Amino acid sequence: MDEKVAIGNHIAEHGVAGDGATWAVELKEARKTYRTGPIEIPALRGVSLRIAPGEFLAIAGPSGSGKTTLLNIIGGLDRADDGEVWVEGKNLQLLSSGELAHMRLERLGFVFQAYNLLPVLTAMENAEFTLLLQGVPVERRRERVQKLFLEIGLAGLENRRPGELSGGQQQRVAVARAMVTEPVLILADEPTANLDSATALSLLDVMEKLNRDHGTTFVFSTHDPQVMERSRRWIRLRDGQIASDAAHASHVLPFVDLDALVKFSK
Numbered sequence: 001m002d003e004k005v006a007i008g009n010h011i012a013e014h015g016v017a018g019d020g021a022t023w024a025v026e027l028k029e030a031r032k033t034y035r036t037g038p039i040e041i042p043a044l045r046g047v048s049l050r051i052a053p054g055e056f057l058a059i060a061g062p063s064g065s066g067k068t069t070l071l072n073i074i075g076g077l078d079r080a081d082d083g084e085v086w087v088e089g090k091n092l093q094l095l096s097s098g099e100l101a102h103m104r105l106e107r108l109g110f111v112f113q114a115y116n117l118l119p120v121l122t123a124m125e126n127a128e129f130t131l132l133l134q135g136v137p138v139e140r141r142r143e144r145v146q147k148l149f150l151e152i153g154l155a156g157l158e159n160r161r162p163g164e165l166s167g168g169q170q171q172r173v174a175v176a177r178a179m180v181t182e183p184v185l186i187l188a189d190e191p192t193a194n195l196d197s198a199t200a201l202s203l204l205d206v207m208e209k210l211n212r213d214h215g216t217t218f219v220f221s222t223h224d225p226q227v228m229e230r231s232r233r234w235i236r237l238r239d240g241q242i243a244s245d246a247a248h249a250s251h252v253l254p255f256v257d258l259d260a261l262v263k264f265s266k
C-alpha cells in the first residue's frame with residue numbers, strides 16, 4: 001500500500017498518536033434517506049469516519065453523492081435516520097432540537113457556498129451576529145471582530161455592506177462570522193464554489209491560517225481539485241458511501257508521530 005494512503009487510513013481508522021484522543025467527529029454507519037411522497041432517495045448509505053481535532057479535511061464527490069447531507073448531519077442541521085453521529089463527544093442522535101441548536105451556536109461554525117450574509121447589515125454587523133445571539137456585549141463583539149478582520153485581511157471594510165464587497169471579501173466575512181465565536185469545528189459547504197481560482201486559493205490561505213493559529217477543525221466539501229490539493233486529508237463520497245479516504249503525507253498533522261504511524265500501518 002502507498003505510504004501516504006496507509007497513513008491516511010491509519011488516521012481515519014485510529015486517529016492521531018497518543019492516548020485518549022477524543023474525536024472531533026465520529027460517524028458509525030450513518031444513514032439518511034430522504035422521502036418525497038412515495039419516492040425514497042438514499043443520500044447516505046452507511047458512512048463511518050473519524051475526524052481528529054485540528055484536521056483540515058476536504059469531502060469531495062460528484063453532485064448528489066451526499067456531501068451536503070453529510071455536513072448537515074455532522075452540524076446537527078439534519079438528523080441521520082440510523083447509525084451514530086458523535087460530535088465533540090456528544091451523540092447527536094440523543095440531543096433534543098434545543099440542545100442541537102445550542103451546540104451549533106456555541107461549538108460550531110458554518111460557511112455556505114452562497115455566503116448567506118444579511119444584505120442590510122454591514123460586514124462588521126454580519127460578522128458579530130452570532131456573538132449578538134450569545135449575548136456578548138457590544139464592545140467585546142467589536143473587539144473580537146476587529147481582531148479577526150485584521151487576521152484575515154478585511155481591516156478597513158467593517159462598514160461596507162455585502163453588496164459593496166467582492167465575492168471573495170463576502171466569503172471572508174462569512175468565515176469571520178463562523179470563527180468569531182471561537183468554534184471547535186467549522187463546516188463549510190463548497191465555500192469556494194462561487195469564487196475564481198485565485199480568490200478561492202486566497203480563501204484557503206485564510207482557512208489554513210485559522211486552522212493553524214487557532215487549532216480549529218475545518219471540514220469542507222468541494223468539487224474543486226485545487227481545493228482538495230490543499231487539504232491534508234480528503235474523503236471521496238460516491239452514491240452516499242465513502243469511496244476513498246487518504247491523507248497527504250506532506251501535510252500530516254504536526255503532532256502525529258509519523259515513524260510510529262508508518263511502522264504501525266505496515
Ligand SMILES: Nc1ncnc2c1ncn2[C@@H]1O[C@H](COP(=O)(O)OP(=O)(O)OP(=O)(O)O)[C@@H](O)[C@H]1O
Pocket residue numbers: 034035036041042043061062063064065066067068069070
Ligand atoms: N431535502 C431533500 N429532499 C429530497 N432529496 C434530497 C434532499 N436533499 C438532498 N437530497 C438528495 O440526496 C442526495 C444527496 O444530496 P446532497 O445534496 O447531499 O449531494 P451533494 O453531494 O451535496 O451534491 P452537490 O455537489 O450537487 O451539492 C441527492 O440524490 C439529492 O437529490
Ligand SMILES: [Mg+2]
Pocket residue numbers: 067068069189
Ligand atoms: Mg451539496
